């Protein structure tokens with residue numbers, strides 16, 4: 001049963017005892033036609049920075065993007081980040097953890113996709129460390145073509161896991177997901193021993209919802225769709241509104 005996010009009392013999120021994990025696209029920023037075009041609102045950046053300090057650094061971004069992408073949005077702040085759905089991870093002290101990936105396998109998949117989709121306008125084949133993403137946001141009419149092309153491209157590859165997101169299909173090296181990333185953070189300071197809170201908008205966030213639910217944490221689904229999360233924000237704007245009110249609630253609460 002998923003409750004509206006307004007039923008999640010700000011008093012139940014105690015900074016000293018909470019570890020915050022946030023997806024990026026669709027959760028902290030609205031989608032755009034190209035991943036590079038999304039805009040992080042200044043007030044969202046401020047709210048995240050304040051929350052990061054309020055929880056003593058126990059706040060991480062858990063994203064499908066590369067870590068360097070996230071850094072560009074939050075600079076000069078360098079947050080703990082799990083990138084490419086947990087394939088790469090930067091801990092609280094800035095140390096990097098990378099799952100071993102077979103770059104040549106991924107490169108062959110990307111080459112094969114480029115071959116198959118030559119001549120189709122509006123598609124984006126993104127080569128990330130640890131995965132290949134085929135975006136068709138500008139060409140939803142090509143969804144079936146894209147699915148078939150990805151199926152053919154990965155047919156011969158081993159240890160590849162396919163994930164469907166919003167207007168994107170991603171071929172990713174097996175064995176890592178956002179749930180594992182949350183577990184890894186929770187095994188380290190300053191995250192360990194805290195109650196996890198996770199917010200995300202997409203099917204790739206469900207692994208993390210299940211991990212956090214099992215730890216009696218707080219899970220928030222952003223937008224529509226089936227989910228394991230306990231709470232739902234109707235939209236990105238609805239979630240950001242809750243986040244801003246959390247930040248203000250804390251500021252007011254700490255005034256002398």
Ligand SMILES: [Mg+2]
Pocket residue numbers: 023024025026027200201202
């Ligand atoms: Mg997302």
